[in-house]
Amino acid sequence: MQVFTDVERLDFELSQGEVKRAFAKVGNDGECIEISASRHVITAGGIASPYLIHRLSGRKSETPKPFLGGYMDHPKGPIGRLMPTRHIDDLDYMLVSRDDIHVFALPEAELLESGIGNHSVFVWGETRRDQSLRSRICGRWLQLNINCEQFPDPANGISLDDPPEVRWRISSATRRDIDAFLDRILPRISALFGPVKRADWVAMTGASHPAGCTPLSASPLGAELHADGQLPTLANAFCVSSSGFPFAGSANPTLTVVALAERLAQTWYPG
Ligand SMILES: Cc1cc2nc3c(=O)[nH]c(=O)nc-3n(C[C@H](O)[C@H](O)[C@H](O)COP(=O)(O)OP(=O)(O)OC[C@H]3O[C@@H](n4cnc5c(N)ncnc54)[C@H](O)[C@@H]3O)c2cc1C
Missing domain, CATH: 3.50.50.60 (FAD/NAD(P)-binding domain)
Known part of the structure; x- marks a missing residue:
């Protein structure tokens, strides 16, 4: 070669x-x-x-x-905060595991039935091994973030100039879809781990994908x-x-x- x-x-x-x-x-x-x-x-x-x-x-x-x-990216941003009070070990595992990325997502059957995009929520927090488990997690609000699946939108695309130029926005349809997803997933995260404060507005950026x-x-x-x-x-x-x-x-x-x-x-x- x-x-x-x-x-x-x-x-x-x-x-x-x-x-x-x-x-x-x-x-x-x-x-x-x-x-x-x-x-x-x-x-x-x-x-x-x-x-x-x-x-x-x-x-x-x-x-x-x-x-x-039909251009797509992964809009992402903070969707709220979680105060962990239950299943602390599981949450700690999600935070410190370096080998896998652990996310919360809806089951496939529910996505198909609802038509909601395959979005995911991940937990973000400072992870320091030298701190005890409880002091790392307990009593601290952890940030929850969303990674979105953006559907192909004819207004998002690439101009065929030399060099090509990207035109990209997050449509109101994508935002409505994210709201429907959060309505379903946040109560489940809260039931598992503790109180969740949902953000009034999700400030999103692209993920360079x-x-x-x-x-x-x-x-x-x-x-x-x-x-x-x-x-x-x-x-x-x-x-x-x-x-x-x-x-x-x-x-x-x-x-x-x-x-x-x-x-x-x-x-x-x-x-
Ligand atoms: C900041 C950032 C962070 C990212 N993080 C992740 C991540 O964590 N995980 C993940 O999975 N992905 C990530 N990505 C996406 C990842 O970089 C791409 O998915 C991946 O590089 C795609 O590989 P590719 O070979 O298809 O294209 P590229 O890596 O983009 O390679 C294309 C190559 O073609 C060359 N080229 C373009 N036009 C021509 C031409 N006319 N003639 C000759 N050569 C040409 C370019 O110079 C380039 O070298 C990230 C991207 C960015 C920008």
């Missing part, structure tokens, strides 16, 4: 529905290297991948300011990709990126991106 670093620019030569060759302009002196491959995989991340896919598709935009909608705009689909339309990541207009070009997520969930994205890469490799080299 050859790895080229410091690539300034990539150009593709297309012919008869395939990528024939790619040309990489490398480094400051602009040396141009020809790359021949039977298959090409775009892995340019959640923002540049949709832009490259759009360019490769050769699709003409109907609007003067071309834009791909770009996703969406070119979702994988069983029958792709527009900017969508085939279920294995193949570009609809090019038989030997694929994309592995969070831009292919149809939904973003509320968890970190990278493991899923790696799983998509592994799945694609398995289809080419089974076993």
Whole structure:
């Protein structure tokens, strides 16, 4: 395998529905290297991948300011505070465990029945092993935070300028969904661990987890990709990126991106 670093620019030569060759302009002196491959995989991340896919598709935009909608991130922020009075050991385990991230979430059946997004709540607190368990947790308000699943929204997206620009907001529909989720989850957290004070307003930011705009689909339309990541207009070009997520969930994205890469490799080299 050859790895080229410091690539300034990539150009593709297309012919008869395939990528024939790619040309990489490398480094400051602009040396141009020809790359021949039977298959090409775009892995340019959640923002540049949709832009490259759009360019490769050769699709003409109907609007003067071309834009791909359906961008998602994980809005996150503090939703209230918990005063632990019960099950202190379990809460302590959630706080100090470094190997796993422990969150509160609704059961899958309840999500399907209610249509509420797959949001999660996690506990945030200073964890110092040199303090006794009770002094770390008891009598202290612990901050509760939400990680949200944001549904694809046509107004959230990537402009197809060079360089592409992200337009992102948290819609009132997302806020209503978060409220419905908190109505259900906070009483359960309170019943388990102690009193919860819910914030009047959740101040949210993005989590730098770009996703969406070119979702994988069983029958792709527009900017969508085939279920294995193949570009609809090019038989030997694929994309592995969070831009292919149809939904973003509320968890970190990278493991899923790696799983998509592994799945694609398995289809080419089974076993
Ligand atoms: C601050 C921050 C914190 C994060 N924390 C977490 C976390 O805790 N857990 C988690 O799972 N994820 C986290 N993420 C998300 C994580 O970084 C991404 O999911 C992951 O990097 C995606 O990997 P990728 O290979 O698809 O894309 P990237 O890592 O974005 O790599 C894409 C590469 O393509 C290159 N490129 C782009 N355009 C072109 C082009 N035209 N030609 C050639 N090369 C190009 C880019 O320079 C880049 O090197 C975080 C992201 C940020 C910004």
